[in-house]
Amino acid sequence: MMKSMTKKQKNLLFRIIAAVVLMAVLTLLPLKEYPILRFVLFLIPYFTVGHDILRKALKGIRNKQVFDENFLMAAATVGAMALGEYTEGVAVMLFYQIGELFQSYAVGKSRKNISELMDIRPDYANLETEDGVEEADPDDVEVGSIIFIKPGERVPIDGVIVEGTSTLDTAALTGESLPRDVAAGQEILSGSINLSGLLRVQTTKEFEESTASRILDLVENAGTRKAKSEQFISKFARWYTPAVCYSALALAILGPLFNMLFFHVPGSWALWSDWIYRALTFLVISCPCAIVVSIPLTFFGGIGGAGSKGILIKGSNFMETLANVRTVVFDKTGTLTKGNFVVTRICPAKPVNSSADEAADRLLEYAALAESYSSHPISRSLKEAWHKRLEESGQTIADTAARVGDTEEISGKGVITEVDGSRIGAGNLQLMQDLGAIITEENDHSDVEIGTIVHVCKGSEYLGHIVIADEIKPNAAEAIGDLGRSGVTRTVMLTGDAEAIASRVAEKLGIDEYHAGLLPADKVARLEKLLDEMGGNGNTGSSAKDDISAKNSSSGKTGKKGSLAFVGDGINDAPVLSRADIGIAMGALGSDAAIEAADVVLMDDDPMKISRAIRLARKCIRIVNENIWFAIGVKLACLLLGALGIANMWLAIFADVGVMVLCVLNAIRALV
């Protein structure tokens, strides 16, 4: 414990011990006969333990910053010494300093714990140069350089594997240590640990821009965005201290006067000193240090602890909003489902002059070619399925580029491409209607098929349809159920997919409400509506979230029943993420856009993390509230007792320091 103390702290500790020893000695000596000597001797431990407090108090008065902790302690103890209560004077100063030491130690330890927990960045990189491999400062490694990562080392910079196979431990990024197999051509992110094989990696980002650095940045800066309770405490402390000081003054003066006038108590030194003593006790209790330090400490622990579990909360204010979440809105694709569309059925229209198999092949081929230039997950699965078909039948992909001409992608409908000279349309029913392709009843299985249906037409001849299904994530249902246990009362799913699929998915997962067929703009509108339904839709928008002092904290909507969270994979959810009270981006490993737009970033794509994040936030806020109520409650009680003359300075200082110690210890719980 001694090793982790700073010089300042060690110095204080010695002074405290010295003062205690001196005090013990002095109380044992028979000094009652020599009041002046006694006074002088007691000054020694007093100044030993309290000289810096007195100095700061004087400086404060000189700088016109009168009302601070140092002044309170100075006034209280000087007063006590003047009243002849030497042991109490020294004791108050002593316990105050013990409290300060404890607080300083706890804060330092907490900072150290978090930085160890988040120690995910190595401070060197094995850079490949003309002279071989040398150790370099990661900051100096340029984008596109080749670095080596040996087994057991941490990855310093984001990059792509050029050579080698290995398994990675991505615990630092996701909070789970499920090893991930990697090979050449795959992306590798900084912060992961290379487990088994030597890897040769070409960097794609600079050190500061790599994932691990960005995570650290987020966690560190999260404390800058203050929670509402933190702002409340600051305001409270500013008001509390002068209020108590004036009350003390009033107590000292009005108390005796009151008694003399109304109760005809004779004015005497005893009367005055009794009330002055009570006033001094007031001053001792008036220190707000307990709450002022424990609240930021709690949030710090909460955010740091969450960070180590792969849950990045970008501000203390978001911690509060997250804890109040009652409604969770999900994007379907990529969030509740894997987003890995797979071709499940190929249904060609009644073939005229070829076998069913050939027609199916042709259908798939046309569909895949039509989607050549699209990067939509649906087109990817079509192309993959087609490539597989070709491989199976031993064919090779002829030069497709030549066959594919102009292409036009129409948002919400599909794609129209020129293939082999004909106009091929691949998309939904709307597109077929637009292109004049008529789907006969026997071909229309839309009500039976569950999945995304891609209809294909050539010219205006309907060729058939292909069913592509998006797999639901294995623990999605469990995750939704778990949300209920975390205080969420309503779940909503938004998707651009068809009604039939949305309905089935919602049913399977137990989601309360769903809205299908939504274009991106519709999703925002729908979210607005949901916010309205919750009552009191204040318009904070995304600008408030950029304020560095977060004056308009995003949960400042009056009369609203809880907050609304939106969970998406971030790729095209930016407007919805910013509009929601809490925007949660999932599976954001490496996605810059998501990290920017969201308020909470879940580093992996496990939906269980959502309820985990909410529970974590609730625990943190619970601790904050416990501390606030406890500290203020005990303080007010002591003030009352002090005013009534029941509490003496010993009790006062014990209460003060005791409350602070308890609050700080409680705050550290947020880290676990």
Add this chain to the structure above:
Amino acid sequence: MKKTYKIDVDCANCANKMEEATKKTPGVKDAAVNFMALKMKVEFEDGADVDSVMQKVIENCKIVEDDCQIFL
């Protein structure tokens, strides 16, 4: 323009006082102190001279909290 500075301050209340003092300094649009991470983020007014404003900020902070430090 926004800049982040490393700071040293002993107690959470002092950090709050620093933040107040910084916000009141002419040339500063907004400021936020992160006590636990020992960082201060300052947003400057358009056209403000960063160096001279920060000198004033340090002065103002020293008045409210003698023991604090801002590393420029």
